[in-house]
Amino acid sequence: MINPQQNERRKHPRMSVHVPLKNAEGENKLTCYLKDISRVGAAAVVNHPVEEMSRVLVETVLGGGDLPTVEISEEAVVVRCDSIGEDQYEIGLFFQHMPIELRDAIDYFIDQALLLNV
Numbered sequence: 001m002i003n004p005q006q007n008e009r010r011k012h013p014r015m016s017v018h019v020p021l022k023n024a025e026g027e028n029k030l031t032c033y034l035k036d037i038s039r040v041g042a043a044a045v046v047n048h049p050v051e052e053m054s055r056v057l058v059e060t061v062l063g064g065g066d067l068p069t070v071e072i073s074e075e076a077v078v079v080r081c082d083s084i085g086e087d088q089y090e091i092g093l094f095f096q097h098m099p100i101e102l103r104d105a106i107d108y109f110i111d112q113a114l115l116l117n118v
Contacts, residue, residue: 014038015110021060034060035090038110039103042076042093049089054078058093067112070105074098 014036021034021044032046042058050056055075062070076093084090095103 013110015113019060039106041095044091044093046089046091047087050078050081050091052078052081062109066116068109070109
């Protein structure tokens with residue numbers, strides 16, 4: 001499911017998504033899904049708290065069908081971690097070293113989703 005965020009105040013558009021996220025934090029596996037994404041960061045829901053400034057590997061695939069496919073396998077820095085329920089935490093992720101080509105592919109994915117009103 002993809003929906004444009006309402007009242008977007010960020011510099012880069014962010015899309016709501018709900019896709020599984022393969023993720024490993026050191027030896028701790030995180031059960032999680034990606035909640036939204038932009039060219040500079042993302043939000044994910046995980047099953048235990050993650051310390052701010054931790055580095056995590058984000059692996060997922062966006063798109064398919066009428067949308068372009070974007071494969072992501074990038075390190076991100078956790079910039080926040082908020083409890084949102086029992087054994088559920090929302091983490092904010094910043095893609096510090098993502099290549100410009102992948103950032104552009106995410107922008108294109110968001111643009112196409114908006115055009116198709118998916």
